[in-house]
Each structure stands twice: as structure tokens, then as C-alpha cells.
Amino acid sequence: MMESVGVYGFCGCKAKNKMKCDSKWEISASETAPTSAYSSPARSLGDTGITPLSPSHIVNDADPDVSEQQSFLVVVAIDFGTTSSGYAYSFTKEPECIHVMRRWEGGDPGVSNQKTPTTILLTPERKFHSFGYAARDFYHDLDPNEAKQWLYLEKFKMKLHTTGDLTMDTDLTAANSKKVKALEIFAYALQYFKEQALKELSDQAGSEFENSDVRWVITVPAIWKQPAKQFMRQAAYQAGLASPENSDQLIIALEPEAASIYCRKLRLHQMIELSGKTAVNGYSGRDTVGAGFAQGDKYVVVDSGGGTVDLTVHQIRLPEGHLKELYKATGGPYGSLGVDYEFEKLLCKIFGEDFIEQFKIKRPAAWVDLMIAFESRKRAAAPDRTNPLNITLPFSFIDYYKKFRGHSVEHALRKSNVDFVKWSSQGMLRMSPDAMNALFKPTIDSIIEHLRDLFQKPEVSTVKFLFLVGGFAEAPLLQQAVQAAFGDKCRIIIPQDVGLTILKGAVLFGLDPAVIKVRRSPLTYGVGVLNRYVEGKHPPEKLLVKDGTRWCTDVFDKFISADQSVALGELVKRSYTPAKPSQLVIVINIYSSEHDNVSFITDPGVKKCGTLRLDLTGTSGVAVPARREIQTLMQFGDTEIKATAVDIATSKSVKVGIDFLNY
Numbered sequence: 001m002m003e004s005v006g007v008y009g010f011c012g013c014k015a016k017n018k019m020k021c022d023s024k025w026e027i028s029a030s031e032t033a034p035t036s037a038y039s040s041p042a043r044s045l046g047d048t049g050i051t052p053l054s055p056s057h058i059v060n061d062a063d064p065d066v067s068e069q070q071s072f073l074v075v076v077a078i079d080f081g082t083t084s085s086g087y088a089y090s091f092t093k094e095p096e097c098i099h100v101m102r103r104w105e106g107g108d109p110g111v112s113n114q115k116t117p118t119t120i121l122l123t124p125e126r127k128f129h130s131f132g133y134a135a136r137d138f139y140h141d142l143d144p145n146e147a148k149q150w151l152y153l154e155k156f157k158m159k160l161h162t163t164g165d166l167t168m169d170t171d172l173t174a175a176n177s178k179k180v181k182a183l184e185i186f187a188y189a190l191q192y193f194k195e196q197a198l199k200e201l202s203d204q205a206g207s208e209f210e211n212s213d214v215r216w217v218i219t220v221p222a223i224w225k226q227p228a229k230q231f232m233r234q235a236a237y238q239a240g241l242a243s244p245e246n247s248d249q250l251i252i253a254l255e256p257e258a259a260s261i262y263c264r265k266l267r268l269h270q271m272i273e274l275s276g277k278t279a280v281n282g283y284s285g286r287d288t289v290g291a292g293f294a295q296g297d298k299y300v301v302v303d304s305g306g307g308t309v310d311l312t313v314h315q316i317r318l319p320e321g322h323l324k325e326l327y328k329a330t331g332g333p334y335g336s337l338g339v340d341y342e343f344e345k346l347l348c349k350i351f352g353e354d355f356i357e358q359f360k361i362k363r364p365a366a367w368v369d370l371m372i373a374f375e376s377r378k379r380a381a382a383p384d385r386t387n388p389l390n391i392t393l394p395f396s397f398i399d400y401y402k403k404f405r406g407h408s409v410e411h412a413l414r415k416s417n418v419d420f421v422k423w424s425s426q427g428m429l430r431m432s433p434d435a436m437n438a439l440f441k442p443t444i445d446s447i448i449e450h451l452r453d454l455f456q457k458p459e460v461s462t463v464k465f466l467f468l469v470g471g472f473a474e475a476p477l478l479q480q481a482v483q484a485a486f487g488d489k490c491r492i493i494i495p496q497d498v499g500l501t502i503l504k505g506a507v508l509f510g511l512d513p514a515v516i517k518v519r520r521s522p523l524t525y526g527v528g529v530l531n532r533y534v535e536g537k538h539p540p541e542k543l544l545v546k547d548g549t550r551w552c553t554d555v556f557d558k559f560i561s562a563d564q565s566v567a568l569g570e571l572v573k574r575s576y577t578p579a580k581p582s583q584l585v586i587v588i589n590i591y592s593s594e595h596d597n598v599s600f601i602t603d604p605g606v607k608k609c610g611t612l613r614l615d616l617t618g619t620s621g622v623a624v625p626a627r628r629e630i631q632t633l634m635q636f637g638d639t640e641i642k643a644t645a646v647d648i649a650t651s652k653s654v655k656v657g658i659d660f661l662n663y
Helices: 041-045 133-141 158-162 182-205 226-239 244-249 255-263 337-351 353-362 364-378 395-405 409-416 433-455 476-486 498-511
Strands: 007-009 023-027 074-079 084-091 119-122 128-131 151-154 171-173 179-181 214-220 250-254 271-273 298-304 309-317 322-332 389-392 421-424 428-431 465-469 491-495 516-520 524-532 543-546 549-560 565-567 571-578 585-593 607-615 630-635 642-647 652-657
Touching: 074 182, 074 498, 084 182, 084 498, 119 133, 119 182, 128 133, 128 182, 133 151, 133 364, 151 364, 158 226, 171 182, 179 182, 182 214, 182 226, 214 226, 214 244, 214 255, 214 498, 226 250, 244 250, 250 255, 250 498, 255 298, 255 309, 255 322, 255 465, 255 491, 255 498, 298 433, 309 433, 322 433, 337 353, 337 364, 337 409, 337 433, 353 364, 353 395, 364 389, 364 395, 364 433, 395 409, 409 421, 428 433, 433 476, 465 476, 465 498, 476 491, 491 498, 585 630, 585 642, 607 642, 607 652
Parallel strands: 074 214, 214 250, 298 465, 322 516, 465 491
Antiparallel strands: 007 023, 007 571, 023 524, 074 084, 119 128, 119 151, 171 179, 271 491, 298 309, 309 322, 389 428, 421 428, 516 565, 524 549, 524 585, 543 549, 571 630, 585 607, 630 642, 642 652
């Protein structure tokens, strides 16, 4: 088989005498090997003769010709949130003017409707029906028996964060317990936004707006693992926003980065400062934050949304105002959903877990109703509140409980010994402010603890500002906790349109993707190499004797380490030669790990995440040197990583995005 052969090349080390370098690069095609226990790729080479390229063939590190960027008329950013979503856009000729989407039909009292709930409804035949308020309201109005046939999904974005082995076949569970493919749901949602945005743009322009005129930006949490980020891109391709052939039309933006880009442009009137204090880290309360950034200023962005909290540390580099990431993105599943889970736990304590589980399945629309009622009261929680918060129980809850248990909701409350929740004769749960605040406590404590850990890092100890952004940042309880814990370390600032910060920042990022010049690599990347075998240092099972030379196989040789600073567009180049001159399919495998101290590609946690397959069939008429040179380039520093292999003799090339879903 053509693909069962590998290629070798130089390691590209910076040793003064290249001839003394004893590393041979080895890349193979062990396609079917399990991720943590590859069979040795080197052993599959059989007796094929291998010769490394001579040092004179190493190319310099100049950037390759960058193809001219396609010009777009407009940038549309989609903030695909856990609890709510929206889009905004800007025409490239008027970059200063960001338009937030039209207000949605429907909406809840006391809740800004510049975003719509991330809810989707499919018909009993599993076809897309509606999204957002429209989906929620239609589902709510269905007859309970009819509702059981429809597939209603909400808060499904967290599945991408919590699924350890995410694939293209990962399922989601609808409210009626039926399973549906996650990729299908995400694609439906993105297609909905695409149609809404194109319609609005066409209405504004007075003529039909084409998808090819648009550069799309989709936001994802920075702490998401690479498979989840790639999953969003695949869903966008399926929704028709872009295609693998025209991948530059779609940018994946990291949510706290987008917020950071927006925050650095803020002026004093566009923000609320939580402290009226005097100087902190050299700044007085009178300084204009947006205009007052100095060279080297550091700040933390705390993006607290529905599902996750994402922390990013940036430094301003003047004069252009470019950003440098100082510490890799951290965070966790500490979004406002945590408060909803605490409320659900409280209901289970009062009414019994068995009842709540049954009620969610038998009366799914009424359960949605109950959580909507809780959401609006949740937003009324505040540190200084003294009067109780009333949460209306749907009639079907009261009715179904009576049938299920044989006694009333009021009786359950009396029996439960939960003192801080009372029953009101108007059919409401009356929660004391302390009871509501207690629901927030576990989530807020997790955020504060995570920030404390971050502030211990030397890179973060001298930050001047902490920007609190995202939907959950509107919660006065979170604002107070952050101010109490960190107000003496830096200035705590909240943008006025805090819920739209990420959306507007994502538009700015789409207009100028090069604004973030230095990032931290989330993973260690490398390939397998053969090193000279050293007795006592290398394990005996890795020994391979070839033509009298003793080699150690499967050594993981790094391109780049986790948490290493990487400049935008930074290239790592290597040169290889095919295992035999007649080889016409060259396969290069790329590996990754979350750990920095990786020794072998067979170590636990090392995953194959990319394959460059260069097919050289049809090039037989070209004059090829005895030792064919295959140049491999990996480009880092962007939100996604790209790899390229080029056959120098024919200029034939192949590109690949690092793939975390198909291995």
C-alpha cells in the first residue's frame, strides 16, 4: 500500500553545526492506531532506505507568499451564547459604526431583547421550525400531549464544553428526551442567523445581499478545548456560512478576546466603575480608561456568561494598540446556569427528585415556563434587597404534583423544612432575599476562587483594570463579590452595554483579525522523531536497529509548547524526504498534548490531531532530484492552527486544519 510508508527530514534545530544534529524526523501513517497507544510508526517502514536531506536544502524562515485577502463588504458577528444569542454587523467602509440586530419579537419583562434565547424547536418530523422567543412561545402554546412530539432544545451549547470525547456524531437530548445530532442543531441555529442577517442587510441596502459579500465571525469560549472550536466551524460549513475551500470567510473568535478588543476602545461615559477610589496601580479614578491606556498596561477580562466564565489577561502594545496575551485563557463552567441548577436542586429538596424528573418529561412546556419565571426573579436579586421574590408556579405544576403525590404543593413546602421558601395563596413560591442569594453563592464563590488563583501568577500581579463582561456580569451580587475581593488590587470596570460587549468586540475582530499579535498556545504540538538510541536513557522497547545504527523510535519532538507565547502567523518549518524515491503518497501525522513534558507519541494524553496527505501521482513527467524535498509549515498564533506541506520540485501543496474530531 502506498500510504504505509513514511518520510524523514531534518529537525530544523539551531545547532551551529547542522551535521552534528542526531535527530531524524519521522512521520508515518499509522492511521488506525488508538490515540494513546500507537504502534511504532517507524517499524511500519520495513527495510525502505532512508536518507535525510543535506543541510543546504533547509529553507530560510521568511513568510510564504500570503494570498491576497478576499474583500468583504460587511462583517457579521454571531454571539452564540448558552442562554441567549444575537448578531451585529459593520460595513467595512464604515468600521466605526456597529449595528446591533433588530429587536426580537416577543421578549420577557425586565429583560433586554437585543438578544434572543438560545432555544430551538424542531417539528415532530425533525425539521427546523423556529428559534429564540418564537420557538419558546410556540412550544409553550402547544397542547401538552402535542408538545411531547416536538423537539425543543435550550442551553445546549454547554454540551460542547462538557463532552470529553466530542465527535461529529455527538447527540443532544431534547425536552421530550428524544436524541438528535448536535451538529444538526448547531447548523440549524447558525443557518437561522445567516438568513436573519442577510435579510436585514438586504433591507438596509435595498438590494439582494449575497453570502459571498459577508465575512462571518462566530464567538466561542476561550477555555473550550480544540475539538469544540472545530465543531463550531463544521456546523458553520453545514449551515452554508463558508466552506472548507473558502475557510477565510469564517473566523472563530474567542469570547474574552472579543470583549477585550471592545474594552480597550471604551471611553469614560461608556462604563460603570464599581469603585470611587483614588489611585490603584498608578491610576486615579478621574482617568479616562479607553484613552488612558499606556504602553505595557495589563488588564484582565472576566467574561461571565450563561455557561462558562472565561478569563483572559492582555497587555496593550502601542502605538497601534495591538494586544498581547500574557497568560493562557482559564476559567470553567461557572456561568449563570449554575444558579439555575441550584434552584432545581432546591425544588428537588422540596418536591422530590423523582417528581421534578417526571414533571420535566411529562410537562416539558410548563417546566420551561417555570424557569422563565425564575429567570426574571433571578435578575432582581441584589445584595441590599429586603423584600421577598415571588416565583409563579405554573398551574400544571400544582395540578400534576397533586396527582403524583396525592397532596398539595403547600403541604410539601410545610413538610420540607425549607424555612426560607414560603407558599403564597396567589400560587407563588415566596423566596427570602437570603434564599435567592444562597442560590448564587456556589457559582460566585467558584469565580472568585478562580480569580484569586489567577492573581497569584506573576504575569497578573500588576494588572491595572479588571473588566467584568458578559450577561452574568449584570448581576449585582457578582459585581459586589468581585469588588470586595479585588477592589484593592485594580479598578473594576463594567461596560454600559455589558451584554453586547462580546458581540461588538467580535465585529471589531472581524474587521481587523490581526489586532491580537501574541497569543499563548493552548497545547503542545509536535511530530514523532527517531533519535540516536542512548543506553539507560531510552526504553528498550523503543530500540530500532537499522543498517547498523541504533535508533529510538516514537520520540515526541515539539514544534511548540503549551502556554508558549506565539506571534500571529508565526511559522515553524521542517524539510523531509520520502522514504523511497518512488513514493507517490506522503503522509505526515501531527500530534498534540495538553502537557508540556511529553517524551513519546505513545504517552497518555497524546493525540493525533492532523494528517497532511500529499498525493504526488501525476507528477512523473517532472524532473525530480534523487532526494525529493517535502517542506512542512505549521502556522500558529491564530485562534486556529493551519498546516501545509509542499513538494519543492513540483510546487504541489496540501493544506490542512488541525483536526480534533476525526481521530
